[in-house]
Amino acid sequence: MASHQIENGSGSISTASSTVSSLESEKAAYEFLAQTPIKSTDAHLVEFSEAMRTVAKALRKVAEGKAAAQAEAAEWKRKYELEMTLKEQSKIKGCGSYISNDLDKLASQLTLETSASDQLGCCGKHGICSHEVLQDEVPGPIPRPNHKMVGRKASFKLSWGCNGDKNGQHKHDFVSFEKGDITTAERSNKQILLKWESPAQTVLFITKPNSNSVRVLCAEMIRWLKEHRSINIVVEPRVSKELLTEDSYYNFIQTWDNDEEIKLLHTKVDLIVTLGGDGTVLWAASLFKGPVPPVVAFSLGSLGFMTPFLSEQYRECLDNVLKGPFSITLRNRLQCHVIRDAAKDELVTEEPILVLNEVTIDRGISSYLTYLECYCDSSFVTCVQGDGLIISTTSGSTAYSLAAGGSMVHPQVPGILFTPICPHSLSFRPLILPEYVTLRVQVPYNSRGAAWASFDGKDRKQLLPGDALICSISPWPVPTACQVDSTNDFLRSIHEGLHWNLRKSQSFDGPRD
Ligand SMILES: NC(=O)c1ccc[n+]([C@@H]2O[C@H](COP(=O)([O-])OP(=O)(O)OC[C@H]3O[C@@H](n4cnc5c(N)ncnc54)[C@H](O)[C@@H]3O)[C@@H](O)[C@H]2O)c1
Ligand SMILES: Nc1ncnc2c1ncn2[C@@H]1O[C@H](COP(=O)(O)OP(=O)(O)OP(=O)(O)O)[C@@H](O)[C@H]1O
Numbered sequence: 288m289a290s291h292q293i294e295n296g297s298g299s300i301s302t303a304s305s306t307v308s309s310l311e312s313e314k315a316a317y318e319f320l321a322q323t324p325i326k327s328t329d330a331h332l333v334e335f336s337e338a339m340r341t342v343a344k345a346l347r348k349v350a351e352g353k354a355a356a357q358a359e360a361a362e363w364k365r366k367y368e369l370e371m372t373l374k375e376q377s378k379i380k381g382c383g384s385y386i387s388n389d390l391d392k393l394a395s396q397l398t399l400e401t402s403a404s405d406q407l408g409c410c411g412k413h414g415i416c417s418h419e420v421l422q423d424e425v426p427g428p429i430p431r432p433n434h435k436m437v438g439r440k441a442s443f444k445l446s447w448g449c450n451g452d453k454n455g456q457h458k459h460d461f462v463s464f465e466k467g468d469i470t471t472a473e474r475s476n477k478q479i480l481l482k483w484e485s486p487a488q489t490v491l492f493i494t495k496p497n498s499n500s501v502r503v504l505c506a507e508m509i510r511w512l513k514e515h516r517s518i519n520i521v522v523e524p525r526v527s528k529e530l531l532t533e534d535s536y537y538n539f540i541q542t543w544d545n546d547e548e549i550k551l552l553h554t555k556v557d558l559i560v561t562l563g564g565d566g567t568v569l570w571a572a573s574l575f576k577g578p579v580p581p582v583v584a585f586s587l588g589s590l591g592f593m594t595p596f597l598s599e600q601y602r603e604c605l606d607n608v609l610k611g612p613f614s615i616t617l618r619n620r621l622q623c624h625v626i627r628d629a630a631k632d633e634l635v636t637e638e639p640i641l642v643l644n645e646v647t648i649d650r651g652i653s654s655y656l657t658y659l660e661c662y663c664d665s666s667f668v669t670c671v672q673g674d675g676l677i678i679s680t681t682s683g684s685t686a687y688s689l690a691a692g693g694s695m696v697h698p699q700v701p702g703i704l705f706t707p708i709c710p711h712s713l714s715f716r717p718l719i720l721p722e723y724v725t726l727r728v729q730v731p732y733n734s735r736g737a738a739w740a741s742f743d744g745k746d747r748k749q750l751l752p753g754d755a756l757i758c759s760i761s762p763w764p765v766p767t768a769c770q771v772d773s774t775n776d777f778l779r780s781i782h783e784g785l786h787w788n789l790r791k792s793q794s795f796d797g798p799r800d
């Protein structure tokens with residue numbers, strides 16, 4: 288039933304009043320029948336009274352249905368409010384609810400220092416807008432939970448190149464309000480630069496499995512980094528085994544044994560190098576449920592939207608990145624919670640999942656249409672009836688969402704894409720919503736089948752009628768190193784990867800006006 292009518296402000300009044308009026312109409316129909324004695328010979332009256340009874344029954348059904356929808360909507364509203372309260376509480380704590388106690392402890396060992404330029408004014412002496420600098424509170428090695436992993440992490444500074452205004456003070460608010468006139472301030476150059484404040488010491492390699500060329504290149508790059516830059520190397524357990532089987536030279540590499548150590552990786556690793564395609568970047572991001580170190584992605588796949596670096600030029604590229612400063616793209620991720628109807632009395636049910644591309648809710652193997660009710664904050668968006676829905680980041684806009692007819696969006700645009708998959712409707716166009724909203728996709732109780740959610744194309748989870756998925760932008764983006772800058776890299780990948788708007792040029796030898 289359309290529970291949105293109840294959550295939708297004025298809709299709730301109309302739904303409630305129409306339930307009352309259905310009941311009154313039913314009563315009136317029965318009263319009319321009681322007051323009108325009918326003889327068996329009055330054929331037309333018999334027929335009319337039958338029709339009245341049918342109408343009364345139908346009205347009763349409508350009233351019951353609406354009452355059920357009201358109850359269902361009230362229950363969802365309660366769950367949603369619980370979820371929002373929890374989200375607020377996590378915000379106050381300063382990190383997402385998924386950050387484990389270990390990470391909380393770790394966070395308390397780190398301090399967010401205000402940069403020198405912040406003390407001078409936002410832009411600093413050189414017209415560079417500096418932001419937070421993450422540094423160890425006490426110099427020296429941080430305690431090592433495991434001897435296999437290295438300790439200290441390099442600190443760095445992010446800066447936004449900007450022109451500054453007359454006072455040397457850059458306004459972050461785009462909209463200003465002077466003498467009652469609303470104006471938008473000059474946009475700064477939003478390209479973000481990462482500058483090391485202490486040398487990067489530890490590099491994590493994430494590599495595509497089952498590829499000989501990747502294995503060979505990985506071994507070569509590790510050797511080069513160790514011998515030329517004295518870098519500590521961390522690899523996945525699979526890669527560690529492969530390298531050690533190949534040559535005992537690689538004894539210095541480090542790895543992890545369990546998930547607890549993965550949770551602490553971000554405190555040790557200065558840089559992530561990926562060797563593979565976009566899937567390898569997605570895999571690398573999925574290992575980090577909180578902050579992600581900068582990613583340098585080398586292209587060893589076929590498409591490579593998020594892998595701008597050529598593997599043949601790895602020496603030059605790694606030299607530049609380790610020296611810094613270098614441009615990065617801050618890629619937003621979506622934080623997705625599945626809320627089970629069966630666990631409605633609990634606040635947190637399942638661990639949230641972070642996606643870099645998208646979460647897809649589809650019909651899986653069911654041959655029924657997916658029926659999904661969608662809300663944006665507390666407003667009803669629409670009911671999706673079709674193969675499914677893609678909720679995508681702007682980085683994911685060139686992946687599945689594009690195939691389903693969504694727009695391609697520059698990864699630095701702050702938005703969430705809402706793209707239906709094969710909607711059974713002539714007028715269902717994809718939407719782009721602002722990045723600050725929370726989306727809720729609910730499988731209603733009267734849905735004919737279950738739906739399936741998948742996260743960056745992996746980890747399928749069944750959503751039964753009554754279950755819901757809640758998505759919002761995660762506070763932990765994935766910083767990826769750019770080859771040139773965000774815009775140049777994005778345009779190059781849509782030209783080279785998708786042959787966007789490739790068309791033969793018109794000739795000049797035709798007829799002229
Ligand atoms: N019909 C479709 O286009 C379709 C269907 C299912 C999944 N996918 C995409 O595949 C992704 C998973 O990627 P995978 O490599 O693990 O699986 P995969 O090996 O099946 O590759 C999917 C393809 O999507 C490309 N891709 C992935 N992320 C991209 C991005 N952000 N921009 C442009 N292209 C991108 C990859 O390069 C690859 O060519 C999912 O997140 C989803 O976006 C697309
Ligand atoms: N380190 C990893 N561990 C496990 N699986 C991985 C890892 N890296 C990548 N994968 C998986 O391997 C698959 C292929 O990876 P990837 O997309 O990077 O290569 P590709 O298919 O050759 O590239 P392209 O899609 O551009 O042709 C993906 O499904 C990805 O999730």
